[in-house]
Amino acid sequence: MSEPLSALYEARVAAGSIEDDPAQRAILPEFDRIAEAVNAPQKRGFFRKAPPPPKGLYIWGGVGRGKSMLMDLFVESLDVPARRVHFHAFMQEVQDAVHRERKAGTEDPIKPVAKAVSDSVKVFAFDEMQITDIADAMIVGRLFERLFEAGCVVVTTSNRVPDDLYKDGLNRELFLPFIALLKEWMVIHELAAEKDYRQDRIAGSESYFTPANAEARTAIDTLWQRLSGGQEEPLTLTVKGRQIELPRYSGGAARVPFYELCGKPLGPADYLKLAETVRVLILENVPQLGRSNFNEAKRFVTLIDTLYEAGTQLIVSAAAEPEYLYVEGPGAFEFERTASRLREMQSEGWGAKA
Structure with a gap:
């Protein structure tokens, strides 16, 4: 079994490869909470219901504060299938997949795309979540709703607090349910490190x-x-x-x-x-x-x-x-x-x- 993130962090600090930072330390228990839940062996049985997935984690703060570094260490600490990907790259993949489903005449193209995504990975680690594109804004809410319902756990970094995502965007009122969804399924934590x-x-x-x-x-x-x-x-x-x-x-x-x-x-x-x-x-x-x-x-x-x-x-x-x-x-x-x-x-x- 892999070490918890807090142990990995201590080892990297002791080795001098990262600098000890109190703001980064404050968020380590949230990572350990998720890792402990997803790494735990699942008891199987015909009548046994799978336990609900742990809440994910939305980390926001200024650039250069160590958000991506901590998320990479977190993925390293997992024993389950996980994918670390830049959010822009992921949404480009989703847009392409939705386009293919529409060309094939699929009535609800997001449904098979979300299933393919959720079947492949248990934990998603998205780097730099930001929504600036109307096409992404119209898809992301339904996509994430299906990912959460399928038991996927999401950890993401962002430079913006959730309420500022897609700020001043076209038809933003249609995007607001996605912000509410993030708050329901994820712990929101500001990484307020002083140093860039x-x-x-x-x-x-x-x-x-x-x-x-x-x-x-x-x-x-x-x-x-x-x-x-x-x-x-x-x-x-x-x-x-x-x-x-x-x-x-x-x-x-x-x-x-x-x-x-x-x-x-x-x-x-x-x-x-x-x-x-x-x-x-x-x-x-x-x-x-x-x-x-x-x-x-x-x-x-x-x-x-x-x-x-x-x-x-x-x-x-x-x-x-x-x-x-x-x-x-x-x-x-x-x-x-x-x-x-x-x-x-x-x-x-x-x-x-x-």
Whole structure:
């Protein structure tokens, strides 16, 4: 049998791999409660009714406080089938499955999708629950209702308290029953740690590398290792049928080549979705900009404006310093503002300040 999360936490603190934090310690009993219930062997019998599943856990709080780290340790402590997945990626899977059921003529497409999901896993660990898409908002309530009824236990992290999910969203009144469902089936706990550990991992590090050569890549590899802890996954965000590919993603941080974001026909809505999902972005191999790649340059300006307004921590490797990235062609004068913002986003404490 695996160790309870509290024992794993003690071992990691003793080994020096994580820093002891009283706010994180305060939530350990909730994880242990769930693990004890789901790990317990189920007594079987024809007339024996299965015990009700334990309440799940909804952990919310600021970025970099250790929510994802604790959830990963929790999954490690389980002896039952569990799946840890980013919430956006999970909802994309669900949307695709529902679409297939509709094409097949299924009367209620959510029902078979929910059954397939609940049959595969006993515990779901969702990282970074947030609802910004109307399609997700219309599906998630019925989906989770069926998961809970099937005995699935859900643990999720979020930067928002449940009452702020899908805030100001279209037809939000139809979404409110889902918030009530979360409160009924899950313990709501704020992880109010004072320290932003993600910022601490890259504090004092260089954040703009030029030229974008092997030396720059090695430095960025080191930063990425600190941010991801060696754990990463691809993530695809979908906005109105367009896809934003994040080939390397880990707990709110992403590492993406320039042409993946600026070489495709993306616009403000796409970059806004990106900024809502990613708090630290490593943008690699920004080329020299000018007449020959004017469209890419325009998208780059829009991307930087969006990340600036969102307060996103930005790490860049580029062909030149900000002031010399775009020196000729239409829009070169206007690019001075972008260069200025790139400089400001390199300033010490930008992420925390923003």
